[in-house]
Amino acid sequence: MKSRWSNLPRCTEYGKEPRFSEHWDRLQKEFTCCGVTGPRDFGSRWPQTCCGPIMNVSDTCQQPYSRGCDESLLRWLRETSDRLFVFGFCVVAFTKLCFLGILRYEIREMIQKIRMLREPPPPATTFAQPPFSQVMSEATTNNGSIVRRTTLPNAVTPSDAVENMETKK
Secondary structure, three states, X not given: OOOOOXXXXXXXXXXXOHHHHHHHHHHHHHHXXXXXXXXXXXXXXXXXXXXXXXXXXXXXXXXXXOOOHHHHHHHHHHHHHHHHHHHHHHHHHHHHHHHHHHHHHHHXXXXXXXXXXXXXXXXXXXOOOOHXXXXXXXXXXXXXXXXXXXXXXXXOOHHHHHHHHHHHO
């Protein structure tokens, strides 16, 4: 049976390009595998990462890992892609919830503005008298247990002010 990796060169770049060799060594260490399809990819001279931990660096690899890194790498890619899919789904769901919350707030605010536009405008008030000397009639309305006071405690009514001025003359 032919492997899907059979058309790749048999690790010919290993040892020639330092970055390629470093990445390939790391892959073989992490997945405890050797070569793409197996140890035959390296011929009869295997790198030390094809064999488990060796005590002496000068020792040559006698018994390499029997399986290739292709299946381990594919399995890792499938697991990682599943995690990325779940993470992406969570990000999309969170973004959707944020958008719906903002939309709900904006709709409520728009409804409130429409209601304000439909209500008749309040009657215009005249500011002919200075603010703290305004006097209302004593006929006040009682809102349950709250009694509205119509004048300030020390307010002077306009009629009192006129009487005080006449007595001083």
